Amino acid sequence: MILGDLLGNTVQDADGGWLGRVADVRFALDGTAHQLMAEPRLLGLVISPHSAASFLGYERNGLTRPWLLARMLRWRHRGAFLVLWEDIAVVGAGSVRLRPGYTRYSTALQDAAEA
Amino acid sequence: MTAQPGPLRPAPKVAGRILDAQLHLLDRQVLDHDGVPVTTVDDLELAGPAVDDAIEPGTPAPVLSALLTGPVLGTRVFGGRPPSSRLIRIPWKDVAEVGVVVRLGVSGESLDAGWVERWVRDKIIARIPGGRHDPR
Numbered sequence: 239m240i241l242g243d244l245l246g247n248t249v250q251d252a253d254g255g256w257l258g259r260v261a262d263v264r265f266a267l268d269g270t271a272h273q274l275m276a277e278p279r280l281l282g283l284v285i286s287p288h289s290a291a292s293f294l295g296y297e298r299n300g301l302t303r304p305w306l307l308a309r310m311l312r313w314r315h316r317g318a319f320l321v322l323w324e325d326i327a328v329v330g331a332g333s334v335r336l337r338p339g340y341t342r343y344s345t346a347l348q349d350a351a352e353a
Numbered sequence: 354m355t356a357q358p359g360p361l362r363p364a365p366k367v368a369g370r371i372l373d374a375q376l377h378l379l380d381r382q383v384l385d386h387d388g389v390p391v392t393t394v395d396d397l398e399l400a401g402p403a404v405d406d407a408i409e410p411g412t413p414a415p416v417l418s419a420l421l422t423g424p425v426l427g428t429r430v431f432g433g434r435p436p437s438s439r440l441i442r443i444p445w446k447d448v449a450e451v452g453v454v455v456r457l458g459v460s461g462e463s464l465d466a467g468w469v470e471r472w473v474r475d476k477i478i479a480r481i482p483g484g485r486h487d488p489r
Contacts (some may be wrong), residue, residue, distance in 0.1 A: 239404060239415060241374055241397040242434050262376065267363040268369030269416050272446040278372055280399065282364070295376040306450040330405045332481045337410075339462050343364040349373055 244329065246290045249283070252327065252338040258287035259333060261318060282322040283334065284345050285313050298345045320345045372451060382454045383420065383443065385461035391443075392466040394455060396421040396434065398442060419444050419453070422466050441465045 249257045262284035269277030297315040302308050325340035383391045401415020419442040428434050449458035461467045478484040
């Protein structure tokens with residue numbers, strides 16, 4: 239699978255309801271250890287109801303400067319949420335369907351959440 | 354559907370570092386182990402379930418197997434992407450560090466990603482008088 243085919247795809251819940259688009263894909267470096275870096279495992283998808291992509295990631299970190307840009311981009315990506323791989327039922331060509339009872343998590347990066 | 358009013362709960366903690374594809378990987382410059390620019394990350398390849406296959410509960414998550422680069426200028430402007438066979442792969446096992454740039458643990462001379470630059474150097478620049486040594 240090529241990641242570019244996944245980014246921007248529409249995301250639906252189990253009933254076919256429209257949730258948003260795949261704005262980003264989150265990986266965790268906890269896969270098989272190689273000599274240099276561990277293998278990145280797909281942790282989940284960042285889904286945005288109002289935008290097809292993410293820009294600069296203000297909605298995922300604690301940065302607030304420049305103030306106007308941060309406000310504008312946070313507003314643009316409002317409502318974005320993370321769903322984990324376990325909650326994904328099908329990754330199709332052009333769309334992603336989630337499992338019934340999926341859980342929405344905050345998109346905040348761990349470093350930002352701890353700050 | 355699980356509509357959850359109010360602030361969302363934080364994602365479960367994981368042991369390893371978190372990388373978001375668009376934020377930390379895509380479009381980053383790739384340097385080899387000597388700091389020489391090799392290419393940029395145009396796309397990523399995942400090894401996992403095929404597209405359109407139902408994902409059974411408990412299926413292991415896909416893993417990032419390679420950085421992809423290639424002739425993507427036209428498709429960036431007009432949409433789509435080149436066929437998978439036209440993309441050049443840099444295996445993830447060659448990646449040494451992800452920061453402002455992506456650093457490889459191998460020499461760029463051995464990678465297919467830099468063949469155009471090597472070809473221009475060897476076939477064109479080398480034939481220009483003075484083109485075989487450093488400028489003085």
